[in-house]
Amino acid sequence: MKLIIAEKPSVSKNIADALKIKARQDGYFEGNGYVVTWAFGHLLQLYDAKDYDNKMSTWKMENFPFIPNTFKYKVKGDPRNREKPDRGAQKQLKIIQSLMKRNDVDAIISACDYDREGQVIGDSIIYNLGTDKDVYRLLLNEWTPAEVIKGLENIKLNSELRPLQDAGVSRQWADWAIGINLTSVATLKYQKGKGKALNIGRVLLPTLKIIYDRDKEIENFVPEHYFKLQATFKTKDEQEYEGTYVEGKEEKFKNKETLEAIQQELLNKSAIIYDKQVQKKNEYPPYLFNLSNLQGYITSKYKGWTSDKVLKVAQTLYEKKFITYPRTASVALEESLVGKTAKVLETLSEDLPYKDEIKFVKSKRIFDNSKVESHSAIVPTYMKPKKLTIDEEQVYQAIKNRFIMQFMPVAEYEETRIATKIMNTDLKGLFISKGKVQLVEGWKKVEKVQSKDTILPLVQVNEHVDLVKHEITSHVTKPPKQHTERTLLRVMETCGKNYDGDGESEENLNAILSGFSIGTPATRAETIKKLKDVGYISMQNKNLLCTELGRKLVETFPIKDLFNLEFTGRLEKALSDIEKRTFSKKEFLQLIFDFTTKSVETIKNEKEITINEVATEHKTNEVMGKCPLCGHAVIEGQKGFGCSNWKNGCKFVIWKNDKFLATMKKKPTKTMVKALLKNGVAPVKGLTSKKGNKFDALLKYEKNADNAYFSWKMEFEK
Incomplete structure (x- = not known):
């Protein structure tokens, strides 16, 4: 009997289904020679500082730096009360332990995600x-069932994955040391009043600096005026076209007088076609998605999306077996996947109107081991979804379309460049006109990409044309654009290298695959979300901006290395090198601990400045109504609307992040809670169904008959 430990219940169900195990017990499946159990992500977390030493229960400057001799793990904290262990995690750990000890279990298989975090989750438990x-x-x-069976036939000894574990543990311990120490001393040094700590992190601060720098660029931008000279010409068959005056390579002129002098030369002149070039050009589809590109594509195409949400939806599609592993940095597939990819393409092409144009090719652009780091690009599996939510549909279609595009004909267009010369003048420049005509739509059909044609008249070299009119136009240079999640992810992914490009260059791909980046595909979305949550950045439409607190932190916090993209990139590269066995865990941690110790001393010796002043609020809690359990007042707390008698054990609460309401894209409001407590029912408008339709309903929040908890009931007005 073999024990398989999956990262999540949904994945263990996929494994059980593949092994045709029907029998489910409390916390595991069993049958056909396997026991399949699960974690809930991280069941264990690192000790808090106070767990090592009681003096660390309160933050005092003299107690830092604090770095334990050995790092220890405990059951993860309850999200509602971090001081207590999570009961669900505690129970599941006991189940896993009892299964590991069973006499009939002769081997243990970790089936957690194939990445740094997955390795740490499995290894920390086992x-x-x-x-x-x-x-x-x-x-x-x-x-998918086929891959699970194939994978179980090719399991590896976990000891072979030691470098991956070393990298995962190094990342975890390094972030603990930097985060705990520098957050504590920064808060003690730069914050007045009690409130949220000043968060300091290895990935957090360089990401903040990217947004700060762009804000500063825009703030310091000085617009420049420039001018262009544009003319309209007419051919012998009465067709008109426009051209822009270009001298050398310059078409933007700072001095209007220069162009006014040239304009004088144009009076009563005719022109001739000096040069004509027609080129046929190919347009290849964008590469397959890696996580950052998928997040950038979805957040810029649809409203209301964040990179964090894209990752969560992609993770759901992965766990439902519809797409491959999403937390990847690669934009190509391993060459060993050629046969499998052909079958997936055949399955997904069946119902498409342009299926006759789809042709499987083994192209280096798609299959290239040198462009794959750990995981191949995100592609669909052979399993076709029958029913998806609107969010899942948008992400799945993007991945499917990008996959199909690779096997459609290359798009082709014709580019024409006409140079028109004014006759009988000494002008050095020519009037340049450019035209573009799409010849073959190719892969653009998949997403109905519209190409704008600019059609020029049919002319030949040395043909005479009339100069109909000319004018000087005035223009102003524009400041750089604010960062969006799409552009920020690109900078993080390439550590600032070539981030103004489209991400398709070989240089960009090499930067990504070398591991020289800020964070990993798995953590970047979380970092952006945390920057918003801690108040360092804000969002306006799709633009990311530094808040006043974020600006002060960048300008005041003395550990400049933590804002430096190069420094952070080197640390991420070192973790990548640990995975490749070219750098050691011991050297990396020593580097981090030395850096942390020096940083703490630097902050201690800095002059006193207040970055953040937390105002102490004396607020009276508004009473929502009477508690249905004990009759005491129900008041609003930070995380929910709860009974004021909670210290004496009353457990009545309506959580602000209530999961049932969240499925319908709602949060409890004061009005709703007051209605429930007064009338036992609340009319709620604008709920969202799984299909995305809006509806209204009557909601009740009633105590369960067999336990102390409450459940929601929904009714509809007749």
Whole structure:
């Protein structure tokens, strides 16, 4: 009997289905020679500082730096009360431990995600619980039945994944050391009043600096005026076209007088076609998606999306077996996937109106081992979804379309460049006109990409044309644009290298695949979300801007290395090198601990400045109504509307992030809570169904008959 530990319940169900196991027990599946159990992501977390030493219970400057001799793990904290262990995690760990100890279990297989975090999740559980049995690793890129069976036939010894574990643990311990120490001393030094701490992080600060720098660029931007000379010409068959005056390579002129002098030369002159070039050009589809590109594409195309939301939806599609592993940096597929990809393409092409144009090719642009780091690009699996939510549909279609595009004909267009010369003048320049005509739509059909044609008249070299009119136009240079999540992800991914490009260059791909980046595909979305949550950046429409607090932090915090993209990139590269066995965990951690110790001393010796002053609020809690359990007042708290008698054990609460309401894109409001407590029912408008339709309903919040908890009930007005 083999015990498989998956990262999540949904994944364990996929494995059980693939193995045709029907019997489900409390916390695991069993049958056909396997026991399949699960974690809930991280079941264990690192000790807090106070767990090592009681003196760390309160923050005092003299207690820092604090770096434990050995890092220890405990059951993760309850999200509602971090001081207590999470009961669900505690229970599941006991179940896993009892399964590991079973006499009929002769081997343990970690089936957590095939990445740094997945390795740490599996290893922290298995080795903290302790076992003398053989431990193996199931390494999969998708959870379809065929891949699960194939993967189990090719399991590896977990010891072979030691470099991945070392990289994961190094990342975890490094972020703990920097985060705990520098957040504490920065808050003590630069914040007045009690409130949220001043968050300091290895990935957080350089990301903030990118947005700060762009804000400063815009602030310091000085617009420049420039002028262009544009003329309209007419051919012998009465067709008109426009051209712009270009001298050398210059078409933007700072001095209007220069162009006014040239204008005088144009009076009563005719012109001739001096040169004509026609080129046929190919347009290739954009590369397959990696996570950053997918996040950038979705957040810029649709309203209301964040990169964090894109990752969550992609993760759901992955767990539902519809797409491959989403947390990837690669934009190509491994060459070993050629046969499988051909079958997926055949399955997905069946119902498409342009299926006759789709042709499987083994192209280096699609299949290239040198462009794959750990995981191939995100592509659909052979399993076709029957029913998806609107959000899932948008992400799935983007991935499917990008996949199909690779096997459609290359788009072709014709580019024409006409140079018109004014006759009988000494002008050095020519009037340049450019035209473009789409010849073959090709892959653009997949997403109905519209190409604008600019059609020029049919003329030949040395043909005479009339100069109909000419004018000087005035223009102003524009400041750089604010960062959006799309552009920010690009900078983070390439560590600022070539981030104004389209991301398609070989240089960009090499920067991404070398591991020289800010954060990883898995953590970038989380970093952007955290910057918003801690108040360092804000969002206006799709633009990201530095807040006053964010600006003060960048300008005051003395550890400049933490804002430096190059420094952060080198640290991320070192973690990547640990995975490749070219750098050691010991050297990396020593580097981090030395950096942390020096940084703490630097902050201590800085002069006293207040970055953030937290005003103490003396607010009276508004009473929502009477508690249905004990009759005391129900008041609004930070996380929910709860009974004021909670200290004496009353458990009545309506959480602000209530999961049932969240499924319908709603949060409880004061009006709703007051109505529920007064009348037992609340009319709620604008709920959203799974299909995305809006509806109204009557909601009740009633106590369960068999326990102390409450459940929602929905009714509709007749």
